[in-house]
Amino acid sequence: MSIATVKKAPLKPKDYKSDVSVVWCPGCGHYGILNAIYRALSEAGVDPSQLISISGIGCSSRSPYFINSYKMHTLHGRAGAVATGAQLARPDLAILVLGGDGDGFSIGGGHMPHMARKNVDMTYVLFDNGIYGLTKGQYSPTSRPEMKAYTTPYGGPEEPMNPLLYMLTYGATYVAQAFAGKPGVCAELIKGGLEHRGFSYINIYSQCPSFNKIDTIEFYRDLVEAVPKDHDVTDLGAAINLARQSSEGRAPMGLLYKADRPTLDQRMHAMVEGVNGSPDYDLNQIIDLNRP
Amino acid sequence: MEKKDLVIRIAGEGGEGVISTGDFIAAACARAGQEVYTFKTFPAEIKGGYAMYQVRTSLDPLFNQGDTFDILCAFNGEAYEVNRHRLVPGTAFVYDYPAGDFEPEIPDGVIAYPIPMSQTAKDMKSYRSKNMVALGALSALFNINEKTLIEVLVDKFKSKGPENLSFNLEAFHKGKELAAALDKKDLWRVADPVPAKDVLIISGNDAVGLGAILGGIRFYSAYPITPATEIAKFVAVHIPKVMGTLIQAEDEIASISQVLGASYAGKRAMTATSGPGLSLMGEMLGMASMSETPVLVVDVQRGGPGTGMPTKHEQSDLFLAIHGSHGDAPRIVMAVEDVGDCIHMTVEALNLAEYYQCPVILLSDGSLAFSTQTVPAPKPGAIKIVERKRWDGTGEYQRYQASPDGISPMADPGTPQGMHVATGLEHGPAGAPNHSPPNHEAMHRKRFGKLKTVVDFVAPTQVDGEGQADVGIIAWGSTIGVVREAVVRLREEGIKVKGFYPKLMYPMPVVHYEAFAATCNKILVPEVNFQGQLSHFIRAETSIVPISMTICGGVPFTPIQIMNKVREIL
Amino acid sequence: MDADLSFLELVGLDFSGLAMTGANVSGSHVRGCVFAGCDLSGLYVQESDLTACDFRGSVLEEAFFQKTALEGSLFQGVDLRWARFLLCDVRRGRFVDANMEGVHFMDAQLDGAHFEGATLSGAVLRGSSLTGVRFVNCDLRGVDFRKTNFHHADYASILAEGALFYGKPPWGGGVAAGGAAEMVIFDGE
Ligand SMILES: Cc1ncc(C[n+]2csc(CCOP(=O)(O)OP(=O)(O)O)c2C)c(N)n1
Ligand code: SF4
Ligand SMILES: [Mg+2]
Numbered sequence A: 001m002s003i004a005t006v007k008k009a010p011l012k013p014k015d016y017k018s019d020v021s022v023v024w025c026p027g028c029g030h031y032g033i034l035n036a037i038y039r040a041l042s043e044a045g046v047d048p049s050q051l052i053s054i055s056g057i058g059c060s061s062r063s064p065y066f067i068n069s070y071k072m073h074t075l076h077g078r079a080g081a082v083a084t085g086a087q088l089a090r091p092d093l094a095i096l097v098l099g100g101d102g103d104g105f106s107i108g109g110g111h112m113p114h115m116a117r118k119n120v121d122m123t124y125v126l127f128d129n130g131i132y133g134l135t136k137g138q139y140s141p142t143s144r145p146e147m148k149a150y151t152t153p154y155g156g157p158e159e160p161m162n163p164l165l166y167m168l169t170y171g172a173t174y175v176a177q178a179f180a181g182k183p184g185v186c187a188e189l190i191k192g193g194l195e196h197r198g199f200s201y202i203n204i205y206s207q208c209p210s211f212n213k214i215d216t217i218e219f220y221r222d223l224v225e226a227v228p229k230d231h232d233v234t235d236l237g238a239a240i241n242l243a244r245q246s247s248e249g250r251a252p253m254g255l256l257y258k259a260d261r262p263t264l265d266q267r268m269h270a271m272v273e274g275v276n277g278s279p280d281y282d283l284n285q286i287i288d289l290n291r292p
Numbered sequence B: 001m002e003k004k005d006l007v008i009r010i011a012g013e014g015g016e017g018v019i020s021t022g023d024f025i026a027a028a029c030a031r032a033g034q035e036v037y038t039f040k041t042f043p044a045e046i047k048g049g050y051a052m053y054q055v056r057t058s059l060d061p062l063f064n065q066g067d068t069f070d071i072l073c074a075f076n077g078e079a080y081e082v083n084r085h086r087l088v089p090g091t092a093f094v095y096d097y098p099a100g101d102f103e104p105e106i107p108d109g110v111i112a113y114p115i116p117m118s119q120t121a122k123d124m125k126s127y128r129s130k131n132m133v134a135l136g137a138l139s140a141l142f143n144i145n146e147k148t149l150i151e152v153l154v155d156k157f158k159s160k161g162p163e164n165l166s167f168n169l170e171a172f173h174k175g176k177e178l179a180a181a182l183d184k185k186d187l188w189r190v191a192d193p194v195p196a197k198d199v200l201i202i203s204g205n206d207a208v209g210l211g212a213i214l215g216g217i218r219f220y221s222a223y224p225i226t227p228a229t230e231i232a233k234f235v236a237v238h239i240p241k242v243m244g245t246l247i248q249a250e251d252e253i254a255s256i257s258q259v260l261g262a263s264y265a266g267k268r269a270m271t272a273t274s275g276p277g278l279s280l281m282g283e284m285l286g287m288a289s290m291s292e293t294p295v296l297v298v299d300v301q302r303g304g305p306g307t308g309m310p311t312k313h314e315q316s317d318l319f320l321a322i323h324g325s326h327g328d329a330p331r332i333v334m335a336v337e338d339v340g341d342c343i344h345m346t347v348e349a350l351n352l353a354e355y356y357q358c359p360v361i362l363l364s365d366g367s368l369a370f371s372t373q374t375v376p377a378p379k380p381g382a383i384k385i386v387e388r389k390r391w392d393g394t395g396e397y398q399r400y401q402a403s404p405d406g407i408s409p410m411a412d413p414g415t416p417q418g419m420h421v422a423t424g425l426e427h428g429p430a431g432a433p434n435h436s437p438p439n440h441e442a443m444h445r446k447r448f449g450k451l452k453t454v455v456d457f458v459a460p461t462q463v464d465g466e467g468q469a470d471v472g473i474i475a476w477g478s479t480i481g482v483v484r485e486a487v488v489r490l491r492e493e494g495i496k497v498k499g500f501y502p503k504l505m506y507p508m509p510v511v512h513y514e515a516f517a518a519t520c521n522k523i524l525v526p527e528v529n530f531q532g533q534l535s536h537f538i539r540a541e542t543s544i545v546p547i548s549m550t551i552c553g554g555v556p557f558t559p560i561q562i563m564n565k566v567r568e569i570l
Numbered sequence C: 001m002d003a004d005l006s007f008l009e010l011v012g013l014d015f016s017g018l019a020m021t022g023a024n025v026s027g028s029h030v031r032g033c034v035f036a037g038c039d040l041s042g043l044y045v046q047e048s049d050l051t052a053c054d055f056r057g058s059v060l061e062e063a064f065f066q067k068t069a070l071e072g073s074l075f076q077g078v079d080l081r082w083a084r085f086l087l088c089d090v091r092r093g094r095f096v097d098a099n100m101e102g103v104h105f106m107d108a109q110l111d112g113a114h115f116e117g118a119t120l121s122g123a124v125l126r127g128s129s130l131t132g133v134r135f136v137n138c139d140l141r142g143v144d145f146r147k148t149n150f151h152h153a154d155y156a157s158i159l160a161e162g163a164l165f166y167g168k169p170p171w172g173g174g175v176a177a178g179g180a181a182e183m184v185i186f187d188g189e
Helices: A030-044 A060-066 A079-089 A101-107 A112-118 A163-170 A183-195 A217-223 A236-248 A264-274 A283-288 B018-031 B077-086 B117-123 B127-142 B146-160 B162-180 B204-214 B229-242 B252-264 B275-291 B318-323 B339-356 B366-370 B437-457 B479-492 B510-517 B533-541 B559-569
Strands: A051-055 A070-073 A094-100 A122-128 A174-179 A199-205 A224-226 A251-258 B006-013 B035-041 B050-058 B071-074 B092-096 B111-115 B199-203 B219-222 B245-248 B269-273 B295-301 B332-335 B359-365 B372-376 B421-423 B462-464 B469-474 B497-501 B504-506 B520-527 B547-550 C044-046 C064-066 C084-086
Touching (some): A030 A122, A030 A183, A051 A060, A060 A070, A079 A094, A079 B219, A079 B245, A079 B252, A101 A163, A112 A199, A122 A183, A163 A174, A163 A236, A163 A251, A174 A183, A174 A217, A174 A224, A217 A224, A264 B229, A264 B245, A283 B204, A283 B229, B006 B077, B006 B127, B018 B035, B018 B050, B018 B372, B035 B366, B111 B162, B117 B127, B127 B146, B127 B162, B199 B204, B199 B339, B204 B229, B204 B295, B204 B366, B229 B245, B252 B269, B252 B295, B269 B275, B275 B295, B275 B421, B318 B332, B318 B533, B332 B339, B339 B359, B339 B437, B359 B366, B469 B479, B479 B497, B479 B520, B479 B559, B510 B533, B520 B533, B520 B559, B547 B559
Parallel strands (some): A051 A070, A094 A122, A122 A199, A224 A251, B006 B071, B092 B111, B269 B295, B295 B359, B332 B359, B469 B520, C044 C064
Antiparallel strands (some): B006 B050, B199 B372, B332 B504
């Protein structure tokens, strides 16, 4: 997005609340993330009419309902693809994608690499609770094998994926991580994502007390570790090394990586300029190419 | 009956210039004022293999590729072998001999013209000019207008340098001389030139692309699939000129999702695919119905199910197009008859999507995809663009507010105070989730109810013939063109037949169907699928009990097949 | 502003007079602290222990508490508009004369709490336990009492038009109409 081009509005966090009241289980970490989103939008000064919040399906994916903006509540796994279309259609608007670990990396896994690779200009906030919350507690691509859940009564048969490593590998140009117990940190990182021109990915650990009994707020508190002060966010290798720590029981919190690369819409715009595109282009020129 | 048209079939190895030879003949005929309807098959292999291009040409309008050919030009032994059984008495047969790869047996009554195509090309030290030799011979033998043909060749080769051009022309003249030395014994000849009409010569797929551009699309999401891929190729070239974007998505689910996103963001948006892609899009089509978002999907049908017969003709996606989504998911389904429709109905389908805020599926098929036809050149000024209803910015905005026609104004993102949600959940007027039984029923009535006027929005269903008939034929898609010709020829035999040619497949114009059936003793529904899909819908939605006639061999009907069936059921 | 006080030991401290809007006090032990005169609007508290804290004279507009122990805390006269207490333990809390318009107490324990004279219009108490709660003289217009044991509280001299509940209300009068239809429900997308 182009927060630069988006109209600014001096609004308070609460001005971004919609009139649909939030319906998550008490104790859910998603509240903290939503709180952070309100704050980030306020600090970035995004005019609600210049923002499209887009989600798929899941507890986390209900978030757009609670945000005062244009919004789409689409299908399980498809938020990123829908957002890609919306972004290319209106590159002058801000696009915020909100969703869960199941939504993004399981059913929506086919779209994730491409948003990153194409550097679609949007901010993707992934509410990572290591579980399918909405369907009442099945393991997800980020669940730990220790987790006994709905379809894993004896524990999980799989290793979890590493979202940060994944995003760095596929070429996301803004990669960060935080935890819902630190809404201030979340807000700062989301704001940074909104201000970044390119694909921003922010992974936020969020406890699901209703179904994920092992990834508690204390667990996440002890898991995360602030990115070292001297970390160079332009150094992809260093970012990858930080991301790899997650598999060793320590997860970096903060901004890991940030790069400047042309966005998909910039490249598309260059094509339009290359052919002198114009809304008044004489269509007869195209028709005439098809004469015998 | 005097035959006014002429069908030339060129066959040979893919890569030998079969397709370009056909293209040259088609263009030259069109420049000489003729109508042209072509049909081609590509090799199933990526490179090489049997390729065939058939040109049908006439001074009168043409509706299909014809029953069979009058002239066969075989570039190799395989082409001879594949088409041997169609060499009926009276057919002219031009073939590569001597020094080709075969020696044919000439059936009685077939007029043979051996032309040493390969040998001549070899003498010129260029295998590539073989098709030019054949072209010269065909021109001389069958009166294919030399002047326009040479114009076409000049236009084609001038960009490749003068040497290239003169080389090709030399081969062309060699072919001509070789043919002139033979005795012309058949009666086939292309009519003498008349002033050219204001036409395009364009394939079905390119025509969909042209319709899309003329229809004002600004966003297209592509995913390659036979036989629809060329639509994206056409659009990719031209859409940046009108400030639009074409993107290749990671799969068809992403394509339809991107289209939905772009449409929500206020742009006219579409995608094109074939059956497998449409199957993948099912869930998102339901989302478009539910969220009342305009989207256009063009489905160039191919043989199914599964991977099926990708390069083969079939009309078997009607069930999928009408019902392919869970729940009660209303949409509009249309089917094109010919290449002209590919242009105009793409424009119309975009208009319908925008006006009715719902998914529209436009069905084309594999034989139209690659069929080039002469069509009247469209006039941009005469094209009507219907915009979606947009909120006027007054009062409090409710996206799904009830209205007399069931159509609620949309608000483009960026509009102050127009913030709203597009949602796949059942919702109330403001978009908030609402699962109450009365609301779900009211919203269904809104979403289905708004489609009641579609039948008046589109042109009335065409009826071919007047008064009472013994047999009424209901056809859809490219089968219509075959039936049109069969109807004319049956009438010349004194048989009372009528045709009914729906292009709006859903919502079904039931009143039109019933009115037509009331004038016919029997109703015949020929279609290229196994189950008789349109017959099913006719039985479900009307009181008509049709006789279903189905074929599914991967090729279209011929007029003769229809005529025989009509005679049988009389 | 936005101070991060999460995961800390802060027992018995006096924060009086500090501007702490948007502060994060999650996962901390904050028993018996004093917040007199603090601006705590937008405060975010999750899974903390704030038992017996004194918030008198502070502003807690839009504050967010969840899974937090607030037993016996003092909120008399405090601006608590639109604050949320989800799954919190606020037994014996003191909310006398507080302005609590639109407050959310979902699935909270409020047994023995005092709300005398408080404004609770539009508040949501859904799923909370209300044994022995005193709502005397409260403005309870439009309050959502669904799924609570609201028959066990005291309702002398209240205003209760538009309140949402099932069956007959303890303050007399008939069955309320159409409670369920007004709830925005997501159910298992
Ligand atoms: C096509 C499809 N399959 C399955 C579902 C059911 N479903 C809804 S949400 C969900 C998982 C949600 O998990 P996640 O994305 O992690 O979100 P959370 O609820 O944990 O925030 C599933 C499987 C669906 N809605 N659509
Ligand atoms: S199920 Fe889990 S993720 Fe969903 S709202 Fe409840 S706590 Fe949050
Ligand atoms: Mg999850």
